[in-house]
Amino acid sequence: MQGTEAILGPGGLIAIFLYLASLLVIGWRANRASRETSLKDYYLAGSSMGAVSVFFTLYATQYSGNTLSAVPGNAYRNGFIGLSIVVAVMAIVLVYYTYAPALNRLSKKQSFVSIGDFIKWRFGSKPLLIAVNVIAILTLITYALGNFKAVGLLLETASGGAISFPVGILVLALVMAFYESLGGLRGVVWTDVIQGSLLFLGCLMLFFAVVSLNGPESVTNPTVLAGKLTTYFTDDIQTASFLSIVVLVAIGGAVYPQAIQRIYIAKDARTLKRSYAPLLVMPILTTLPMILVGMSVADWRPELSREQSENVIIYAVEHITGAYPSLAWLLILYLGAAIAAIMSTIDSAMLTLGSIVTKDMISSDLEEDGGKRLYRVSRYLSWALMMVMAVLAIVLPQTIWALLIFKFEFLIQTAPAFILGVRTARVTTGGVLWGLLAGVTVTLVLKLSYLVGTDYSHLGGIHAGLWGLMLNLLVIAVCASRQKASAA
Numbered sequence: 001m002q003g004t005e006a007i008l009g010p011g012g013l014i015a016i017f018l019y020l021a022s023l024l025v026i027g028w029r030a031n032r033a034s035r036e037t038s039l040k041d042y043y044l045a046g047s048s049m050g051a052v053s054v055f056f057t058l059y060a061t062q063y064s065g066n067t068l069s070a071v072p073g074n075a076y077r078n079g080f081i082g083l084s085i086v087v088a089v090m091a092i093v094l095v096y097y098t099y100a101p102a103l104n105r106l107s108k109k110q111s112f113v114s115i116g117d118f119i120k121w122r123f124g125s126k127p128l129l130i131a132v133n134v135i136a137i138l139t140l141i142t143y144a145l146g147n148f149k150a151v152g153l154l155l156e157t158a159s160g161g162a163i164s165f166p167v168g169i170l171v172l173a174l175v176m177a178f179y180e181s182l183g184g185l186r187g188v189v190w191t192d193v194i195q196g197s198l199l200f201l202g203c204l205m206l207f208f209a210v211v212s213l214n215g216p217e218s219v220t221n222p223t224v225l226a227g228k229l230t231t232y233f234t235d236d237i238q239t240a241s242f243l244s245i246v247v248l249v250a251i252g253g254a255v256y257p258q259a260i261q262r263i264y265i266a267k268d269a270r271t272l273k274r275s276y277a278p279l280l281v282m283p284i285l286t287t288l289p290m291i292l293v294g295m296s297v298a299d300w301r302p303e304l305s306r307e308q309s310e311n312v313i314i315y316a317v318e319h320i321t322g323a324y325p326s327l328a329w330l331l332i333l334y335l336g337a338a339i340a341a342i343m344s345t346i347d348s349a350m351l352t353l354g355s356i357v358t359k360d361m362i363s364s365d366l367e368e369d370g371g372k373r374l375y376r377v378s379r380y381l382s383w384a385l386m387m388v389m390a391v392l393a394i395v396l397p398q399t400i401w402a403l404l405i406f407k408f409e410f411l412i413q414t415a416p417a418f419i420l421g422v423r424t425a426r427v428t429t430g431g432v433l434w435g436l437l438a439g440v441t442v443t444l445v446l447k448l449s450y451l452v453g454t455d456y457s458h459l460g461g462i463h464a465g466l467w468g469l470m471l472n473l474l475v476i477a478v479c480a481s482r483q484k485a486s487a488a
Contacts, residue, residue: 063199148390203290254419410465
């Protein structure tokens with residue numbers, strides 16, 4: 001890649017490859033710790049995780065390629081709109097509290113493994129199951145693609161092109177497929193504890209290094225930040241767009257397929273609540289610093305292209321190492337932790353995708369021997385899915401931010417099925433199904449409206465997915481009202 005010299009020298013590359021080798025050992029150890037050859041053990045680690053493990057696996061899943069590439073890249077290009085992600089990620093936790101504890105209790109009683117297990121139990125509708133799974137699969141694919149692109153760009157830029165984008169993705173995909181197929185979710189969670197800790201420290205370290213280089217007129221000065229925010233919110237369209245992203249990400253992020261599986265793995269509802277509490281403050285300590293770093297790089301290097309802006313963190317690292325050569329080894333540690341955290345995020349998505357394919361789509365005749373054949377298939381499936389995603393990440397041209405927003409606009413249409421499905425018995429199967437289809441249709445029409453000459457994808461500053469959700473909820477309300485009237 002042009003525009004930056006190698007930040008990772010031979011020593012740094014060796015350190016990262018040694019770390020990757022250690023992940024293989026973790027996968028092997030997780031395999032040895034498996035209690036049984038079952039889908040529940042492979043995909044949910046036995047559903048007995050404590051609060052610390054659940055917190056770290058949620059943290060490492062939420063703060064990864066999006067935090068390190070998409071969010072600061074968008075902040076570099078578009079400024080303060082990126083701060084909406086900070087508010088949104090905090091709001092995700094509030095949405096969790098509305099339904100996650102109840103879903104955890106249900107998952108223990110009903111032995112849920114995949115997200116489709118809840119849909120089958122609650123609604124008993126195959127068309128609805130298919131619709132939810134199609135959206136979940138598309139979400140997981142775009143989620144994995146975004147993170148594969150992030151880690152490929154990170155390696156290519158940090159090595160100054162010594163590790164090419166395709167080679168970086170393929171090598172890491174092989175490593176992930178190996179330890180994921182060995183250790184399942186248990187292996188992923190074990191690595192999440194280490195990687196989440198390193199990522200957290202790395203983000204703070206990078207931010208404070210940037211602050212030390214910025215002048216008093218920089219956006220990292222709280223007084224300057226407050227003044228610019230006040231000016232920003234005087235524009236109604238900008239305010240509407242800001243709030244639109246908050247709602248979109250808050251609700252969509254709370255029904256991530258892998259986040260729902262994290263609800264299943266907690267030992268009990270009390271453990272789940274304890275793991276969520278610290279997540280409320282993590283956006284301020286992780287997302288906000290990365291956004292301000294992205295905006296700072298816009299002042300330092302305003303000439304970056306759109307593609308280069310997806311890697312503003314690397315340019316920040318390059319600037320810091322030029323000013324403080326003694327920090328080079330700490331920044332190498334940060335890059336290694338970032339790469340590892342992105343890998344854990346991809347793992348989570350691939351495991352959840354595998355559970356959907358294995359549990360909801362593969363023929364039930366594989367369960368005749370107690371599920372052992374299905375368990376073996378799930379491990380082979382890890383390899384197949386990982387390789388397909390790696391190839392797609394290499395050949396598809398979409399930016400990471402585009403993939404991030406795209407998935408939320410459709411994923412949010414499944415929120416009523418999970419949140420309302422858990423919270424109330426009044427929602428009907430037909431209402432949820434037709435509401436979901438109506439929401440997806442409106443979202444798709446608005447997203448594609450640019451093809452006929454007028455772009456309505458941000459009508460009134462509001463994202464297409466939220467217009468779809470409003471129609472979705474209206475259809476659900478009408479169907480529930482009709483059922484109540486007919487019952488009377």
